[in-house]
Amino acid sequence: MTESPRQRPMRADARRNYERIVAAAQEVFAVDGADASLEEIARRAGVGSATLHRHFPTRRSLLEVVFHDRVEALCARAREHAERSAPGDALIAWLRDLNIYAAASRGLASSLLRDGRDADLLQQNDDCRAMITAAAGELLHGAQRAGSLRPGVQTEDLLTLVNAISLATEHHGDDAQANRLLDLAVDGIRMPR
Known part of the structure; x- marks a missing residue:
C-alpha cells in the first residue's frame, strides 16, 4: 500500500x-x-x-480529499449553530447549510444515499459520512428533547430529505427551488403548534 x-x-x-x-x-x-x-x-x-x-x-482518491475538508467545515457549522441557537433553530439552520453544501458538492448526494458509482465515497479513513450523521443526530436529538421536532424523525430521514432535494434540483441550477423544497420539508418535521 x-x-x-x-x-x-x-x-x-x-x-x-x-x-x-x-x-x-x-x-x-x-x-x-x-x-x-x-x-x-x-x-x-x-x-x-x-x-x-x-x-x-484514482478519481476516488481526489474526491475523498476534496470532500473531507468540506465535511469537516460543515460539521463545525453544526457545533456553532448548537452553541448560538435554540435546539430547533440550530437544526433548521444546519439543514440549510447542508442543503447549500449538497448543491455546491454535486455528486455528494448520490454518495450519501449510497446509490452512485462512488456509493461508499464518504466511507474513508476519516469517515466523513459518520461525521455528517453524528452532527445531524446531535442536532436532531437536541431539537426533539426541546419539543420542537416530531419525535419519530430519524437522522437518516433528514439526510435523505436534503439529499433528495439536492438530487431533484441539481440540474436545474435553481437554488431558490432547493430552498423552497427544504422549507416544505422543515414544516413537515416541526411539531404542530
Missing part, C-alpha cells in the same frame, strides 16, 4: 502542486460534478496529468 500525501511529508514544490490540484478540483467538481474531467483539473492546477495521478492515483 502506498502512503497518502497526508501521511508523509512532502517537498515544498510537491506540496504546492498538491494544494493547487485540490483547489482546482474543488472548483471543477462544484461546476461539473463528481464526473468532472481530471485533465481539466490538471490544466487549471497548472500541472501535468502525470503529476495529478502521482498525487491522486
Whole structure:
C-alpha cells in the first residue's frame, strides 16, 4: 500500500502542486460534478496529468480529499449553530447549510444515499459520512428533547430529505427551488403548534 500525501511529508514544490490540484478540483467538481474531467483539473492546477495521478492515483482518491475538508467545515457549522441557537433553530439552520453544501458538492448526494458509482465515497479513513450523521443526530436529538421536532424523525430521514432535494434540483441550477423544497420539508418535521 502506498502512503497518502497526508501521511508523509512532502517537498515544498510537491506540496504546492498538491494544494493547487485540490483547489482546482474543488472548483471543477462544484461546476461539473463528481464526473468532472481530471485533465481539466490538471490544466487549471497548472500541472501535468502525470503529476495529478502521482498525487491522486484514482478519481476516488481526489474526491475523498476534496470532500473531507468540506465535511469537516460543515460539521463545525453544526457545533456553532448548537452553541448560538435554540435546539430547533440550530437544526433548521444546519439543514440549510447542508442543503447549500449538497448543491455546491454535486455528486455528494448520490454518495450519501449510497446509490452512485462512488456509493461508499464518504466511507474513508476519516469517515466523513459518520461525521455528517453524528452532527445531524446531535442536532436532531437536541431539537426533539426541546419539543420542537416530531419525535419519530430519524437522522437518516433528514439526510435523505436534503439529499433528495439536492438530487431533484441539481440540474436545474435553481437554488431558490432547493430552498423552497427544504422549507416544505422543515414544516413537515416541526411539531404542530
